[in-house]
Amino acid sequence: MNQCFSRVDPRCLNPVVITLDSLTKVFPAPGGGDPVVALGGIDLHLDAGRIHGIVGRSGAGKSTLIRCLTGLEKPTSGRVEVGGTDIAALDGSALRAARRNIGMVFQHANLLDSRTAAQNIAHPLEIAGVPRAERERRVAELVELVGLTGREHNHPAQLSGGQIQRVGIARGLAAEPKVLLCDEPTSALDGGTTRQILGLLKDLRERLGITIVIITHEMGVVREVCDTVTLLEDGRISQTGDLLDVAGDPHGPLSGELIPxxxxxxxxxxxxxxxxxxxxxxxxxxxxxxxxxxxxxxxxxxxxxxxxxxxxxxxxxxxxxxxxxxxxxxxxxxxxxxxxxxxxxxxxxxxxxx
Ligand SMILES: Nc1ncnc2c1ncn2[C@@H]1O[C@H](COP(=O)(O)OP(=O)(O)OP(=O)(O)O)[C@@H](O)[C@H]1O
Ligand SMILES: [Mg+2]
The missing domain is CATH 3.30.70.260 (ACT domain)
Structure with missing residues (x-):
C-alpha cells in the first residue's frame, strides 16, 4: 500500500512542518500612493499532523499568507519553511518540486465540467506525468478515501455541492502533499454538508497524518475541527494558540467570537x-x-x-x-x-x- 494511505503517527513526522519567520509582504500601491503592507512580520510555527485555523477580517492578509505558503507570491522578506524547505528562496523547477508538498482546496472546486469526478482527480497526476496504471491505482484509492465510491464516473453537473468538494479535496491530495491548505473550504456549503466535509478533513488527518491549514471566516468551523487558531489583523498576528487556550481566554480578541x-x-x-x-x-x-x-x-x-x-x-x-x-x-x-x-x-x- 502506498505510504500516503497507511496510518501515520504524526509524531513521526517533522515536528514543525510550517515555520514562518519575520514574513513580510508589501505591495506597491496601484496608482502610486503609499505601499500596502499586506503582511507586516509574521512569526508562526504550525505543528505537523494538526488542523490549524487562520481567521481574520477581509483584508487582514489571509490570502496573501496562503499565496506565500504555496510559493505563488514571493515575500518581500522573511522565511517560509514547509517541511524543512524555504519556499521563498526557490524558483523554477526547485519551487515546482517543493510545491508538491502542498495541496490546495478552494471554496469552489472549479472542476472541469467535461471530465468525470475520477478524471478531475487524475488531472494533476497527468500534468505531473504519472504513468497511466499508477494514476488509475491512485485515483481509485483517492475516490475511496474521500467517500466518492459509486460517483467516480459522474460529471460535476451530476454531483452535489458536498460531492464536488470531495473531488476538490481528492485532487488536492493527489500528489501526496505533507500539507493541505484549504481556503474557505465550506463557505459555499449548507450546515449538514459542512459537517460532513469537516468530518472528512478530520478523518484524513487521522488516516494520513497530514497537516491541514484552514482559512475560514466561520467560527463554527474553527470550533469543530481546529486544534490551533491564529487571528490575523492588518497583516499581523493578534492572537494564536491552541483552540482551548484561545477560546477560554476571555481577555483575548477571539474568545467572544468563538464562544459568544x-x-x-x-x-x-x-x-x-x-x-x-x-x-x-x-x-x-x-x-x-x-x-x-x-x-x-x-x-x-x-x-x-x-x-x-x-x-x-x-x-x-x-x-x-x-x-x-x-x-x-x-x-x-x-x-x-x-x-x-x-x-x-x-x-x-x-x-x-x-
Ligand atoms: N496584488 C496586490 N496588489 C496590491 N495590494 C494587494 C494585492 N493583493 C492584496 N493586496 C492588499 O493586501 C491586503 C491583504 O489582502 P488579502 O487578499 O491577503 O486579504 P484577505 O484577508 O484574504 O481578505 P478577504 O477575506 O477579503 O479575502 C489588502 O489590503 C489588499 O488590498
Ligand atoms: Mg482572501
Whole structure:
C-alpha cells in the first residue's frame, strides 16, 4: 500500500512542518500612493499532523499568507519553511518540486465540467506525468478515501455541492502533499454538508497524518475541527494558540467570537454576573458556580449561556442572576465575596452594569 494511505503517527513526522519567520509582504500601491503592507512580520510555527485555523477580517492578509505558503507570491522578506524547505528562496523547477508538498482546496472546486469526478482527480497526476496504471491505482484509492465510491464516473453537473468538494479535496491530495491548505473550504456549503466535509478533513488527518491549514471566516468551523487558531489583523498576528487556550481566554480578541454569549432577557430584578469558566482552576461546570453562589447565601439562575466542548473539555460562558433566598438581589458584601472566590478559582467573573 502506498505510504500516503497507511496510518501515520504524526509524531513521526517533522515536528514543525510550517515555520514562518519575520514574513513580510508589501505591495506597491496601484496608482502610486503609499505601499500596502499586506503582511507586516509574521512569526508562526504550525505543528505537523494538526488542523490549524487562520481567521481574520477581509483584508487582514489571509490570502496573501496562503499565496506565500504555496510559493505563488514571493515575500518581500522573511522565511517560509514547509517541511524543512524555504519556499521563498526557490524558483523554477526547485519551487515546482517543493510545491508538491502542498495541496490546495478552494471554496469552489472549479472542476472541469467535461471530465468525470475520477478524471478531475487524475488531472494533476497527468500534468505531473504519472504513468497511466499508477494514476488509475491512485485515483481509485483517492475516490475511496474521500467517500466518492459509486460517483467516480459522474460529471460535476451530476454531483452535489458536498460531492464536488470531495473531488476538490481528492485532487488536492493527489500528489501526496505533507500539507493541505484549504481556503474557505465550506463557505459555499449548507450546515449538514459542512459537517460532513469537516468530518472528512478530520478523518484524513487521522488516516494520513497530514497537516491541514484552514482559512475560514466561520467560527463554527474553527470550533469543530481546529486544534490551533491564529487571528490575523492588518497583516499581523493578534492572537494564536491552541483552540482551548484561545477560546477560554476571555481577555483575548477571539474568545467572544468563538464562544459568544447570547443576549439575556432585560428587566431582571437581580445582580447579573458574567462568568467564563473551564479554562483553568477547579471549576469545570455551571453546577460548580451555582454551588459556590449557594455557599454565599445566594440563589443563582442562568439567564443566558453557551457551553462548548473543545478537545473534550467544557468551556462555558454564562450570565447568572443572583438573588438572596428572600428573592431580593444579593448584598454587595455577598457579591464581593463570591467574585473574589471565583477569581481564586480561575473563573473570570464580572458584574454586568447597565
Ligand atoms: N496584488 C496586490 N496588489 C496590491 N495590494 C494587494 C494585492 N493583493 C492584496 N493586496 C492588499 O493586501 C491586503 C491583504 O489582502 P488579502 O487578499 O491577503 O486579504 P484577505 O484577508 O484574504 O481578505 P478577504 O477575506 O477579503 O479575502 C489588502 O489590503 C489588499 O488590498
Ligand atoms: Mg482572501
Amino acid at each position: 454569549l447570547p443576549p439575556a432577557p432585560t428587566g431582571i430584578d437581580a445582580v447579573l454576573v458574567n462568568c467564563d469558566y473551564g479554562q483553568t482552576g477547579r471549576f469545570r461546570t455551571t453546577e460548580d458556580l451555582i454551588r459556590l453562589a449557594e455557599a454565599h447565601g445566594a440563589h443563582a439562575s442562568i439567564v443566558a449561556g453557551i457551553i462548548e466542548t473543545i478537545n473534550g473539555r467544557q468551556v462555558g460562558r454564562v450570565q447568572l442572576a443572583l438573588r438572596n433566598h428572600d428573592d431580593k438581589p444579593i448584598s454587595p458584601e455577598g457579591l464581593a465575596a463570591f467574585l473574589t472566590e471565583l477569581d481564586a478559582e480561575g473563573v473570570v467573573a464580572k458584574e454586568v452594569t447597565a
